[in-house]
Amino acid sequence: MSPEPSTENPALAAGIDFGGTSVKIGVCQGDTLVAKGDPIPTDNYKSAEDLIDAMVDQIQALCDAHPGVATVGAGVPGFVDFKRGFVHDLTNVPTWVNVPFAHILTEKTGLAAVVDNDANCMAYAEWRYGSAAGRENVIALTLGTGIGGGLILDGKLYRGSQFGAGEIGQMSIDYRGKAGEYGNTGAAEKYVGNAQIEEHAILKYANLGIAKSREECTPKAIAQAAQAGDEIARQIWGDVANWLGTVVSSIVWLLNPDAIVIGGGVSRAGKLLFDPLEKKLTSMLSPVFWENLEILPAKFGNDAGIIGSAALARDASVEGDAANTEK
Amino acid sequence: MSPEPSTENPALAAGIDFGGTSVKIGVCQGDTLVAKGDPIPTDNYKSAEDLIDAMVDQIQALCDAHPGVATVGAGVPGFVDFKRGFVHDLTNVPTWVNVPFAHILTEKTGLAAVVDNDANCMAYAEWRYGSAAGRENVIALTLGTGIGGGLILDGKLYRGSQFGAGEIGQMSIDYRGKAGEYGNTGAAEKYVGNAQIEEHAILKYANLGIAKSREECTPKAIAQAAQAGDEIARQIWGDVANWLGTVVSSIVWLLNPDAIVIGGGVSRAGKLLFDPLEKKLTSMLSPVFWENLEILPAKFGNDAGIIGSAALARDASVEGDAANTEK
Structure with a gap:
């Protein structure tokens, strides 16, 4: 196809x-x-x-x-x-x-x-020419302010009945959780969006008695801190992977894709995010779903x-x- | 199509x-x-x-x-x-x-x-000849021991890369929740499966000092109790709708379908389940996704x-x- x-x-x-x-x-x-x-x-x-x-x-x-x-x-x-x-x-x-x-x-x-x-x-770019070229079923995520999503199913873009499909950021990871933009409890992007990662990091450090500014807690800064050996910063990426892995595993159970492509600013954390994400996904999926799945960084920035x-x-x-x- | x-x-x-x-x-x-x-x-x-x-x-x-x-x-x-x-x-x-x-x-x-x-x-039966005949994008759920799922996307059955798609029961509604069959936290069927509804009902009555047997707490018995005016029983269906509505809303955000068809034993509760489910879905979705969506009881038993x-x-x-x- x-x-x-x-x-x-x-x-x-x-x-x-x-x-x-x-x-x-x-x-x-x-x-x-x-x-x-x-x-x-x-x-x-x-x-x-x-x-x-x-x-x-x-x-x-x-x-x-x-x-x-x-x-x-x-x-x-x-x-x-x-x-x-x-x-x-x-x-x-x-x-x-x-x-x-x-x-x-x-x-x-x-x-x-x-x-x-x-x-x-x-x-479409990632499926046509990028990381997931030639795969039949691909879920692409862009991590930034929110989570953008695009679906290639049975070898073509799937858009949904009102062309609204792919709103991964609004999917729930907690039925009692934080309210999303529409009052929707547990909206994934209220956990892994840029601003939410910052707030989570500020709080996590504060709980340990460490005062950090918002600038010190951007995804980029937290990635740099983790790379420099800050164990708390590494844990923050683990938390992000835990939330993101929950919503991604739900998508995989539902759609059984070949590949997940992840791009956007937050994804630049690289292995800091991808390693715990893969671990989380293994723990959330059965072998058939997991062994045939590729988790790929986006090719095009x-x-x-x-x-x-x-x-x-x-x-x-x-x-x-x-x-x-x-x- | x-x-x-x-x-x-x-x-x-x-x-x-x-x-x-x-x-x-x-x-x-x-x-x-x-x-x-x-x-x-x-x-x-x-x-x-x-x-x-x-x-x-x-x-x-x-x-x-x-x-x-x-x-x-x-x-x-x-x-x-x-x-x-x-x-x-x-x-x-x-x-x-x-x-x-x-x-x-x-x-x-x-x-x-x-x-x-x-x-x-x-x-396929529901889309070809049943409640959702002629719709382009349909999600069908069977509620029983677990949750079975089948997807009609762009006018045909979508099966996924290893023919494993539609595992709605394994999708997560709580990243810190109950473990599913594969250790997957928050697996939806660990909330709305037959046995889980029974356990939830027994506990809910027990918390109010009312001892109930498992036989008195089957989905069928709880539906009968609610119809006979038992307010606790009605609330139990509200809880089920809350959990089910969380996973269904996630599917709708992801796939933007025309219709959700719901069948299986648990769905025989009828309005007791469907009314709070519709209410929950309205609270979880934006107007575009909600106004164009039909929630339909399955035609074929x-x-x-x-x-x-x-x-x-x-x-x-x-x-x-x-x-x-x-x-």
Whole structure:
């Protein structure tokens, strides 16, 4: 069912990685980022229309410099109707409500456009060209402020009935636990999100009589402390692995995937996180589920969004189901 | 993507519902159970071969009485390689280890055979002809000793990489919780399984100074007590709904389905379970996920296994991917 992990000379495609603070645009050929524009700060633009115009200018400049681009893909941090290329709303960008993004992109650039959730684009990049290339069933997680998730099932992106699938951060790890964004008890990202790791670390040190600032307790700082031999810091990663392993094991029991790909800022802790995570997963799964499962660090870092959205747009146009192919 | 919910005069197919204590066999035409043999008690047979011979005798008698049967499906309570129709092992039937069940069935009956997990057969019956007919994404649960689960995703059965998907009972609702069968903390079925509901009820009454026997605390007895106005019994169903709602909400966040179908003995509590479950789910989900979701009681009761396995075999043979079509 899987397409070939790579193709000879795949067509050029533009990719838009729409982040909470800036929009990054590039032109890709397969897994290669051929060119990249300057990041466009979202705060500089008062309306969705103005921001789209800035994106369109950059896309046109990139297309002029790299002839042959026929499609554009966008990964956005929020709730999208993939079929219509329509943005319902974006978590951290209040002006983006009910925007027919793909339609506008096509109208203004002449390119066939696809719009998807950013976690889906990351998952697609990792499955199409990255750590999990060629696997049939893949769960991709991005660990940062929250947990983003994208699912490749039976060799294709699974999006769910309202294109909302993959909300791993909202899954519960404790029926009596901390409330998530929707009052949902035990929401996983209320344990392993950036801010929650910081708070947990501050508290853990404080309980031992050690006062630590928030800056000393960022995931990055805790990773550095652990690498420098701080046993408490190492334990904090064990706690994170315990929470994360609980939600990941639930996903594995439900979906029996080949691979879990983990990316995002928090995952940069590397072995500090991955080693106790693997241990936790072994303790939570039966041999059949565990022995056939790979736990993989993501291949693509900051460029995953551009590469994935560009690949999605190109593949959709090849398969004839691009969201918006009229010009 | 979904096939039509019913077909005019679908071909006859035999279905085998392999339970922990008995095997039930029938001949189906679509959603209609045309004929059914006497249950075959599994304990009466010392080996898998002997039990299969008894099944084959019954299948042949049913086929003689109902000419036109060309396929046979079997739903078994355990771990199966669907592609090869091979039974790895069955939870409660120790003699069934590494049995090429589909191959033997075909060899002895001349029918194309398909073997799948029993929860998948139940899910297939409910999606093909039952409560969730025609929906694109459906999660089916069977509540009994444990929790069985079957997933219809993007209009077809999703089985996972080792055909192990749907182990909803092993998903965690508490990272510090009760250990499941594999040591997995917080395994949902250690809260909402038959025996666990009984234990919870005995304890809940005992804490109020009321001594109750295990017989007075079965899910059936607790449902009757609640219907008769026992407030504690009603609360027990609220507790069950709280645990079940936690794991179901996690599945909905992950897969964004159209419908959840709930069957099995524990589900016979009806509104006593479904009302607090819906309330719990509303509190755990965002509007988009909740408003488009149906919570449906299963249509087929004890016959779901026969109807589902027969339908799976017939559809597989129509689609040309039956596990074992050589005669």
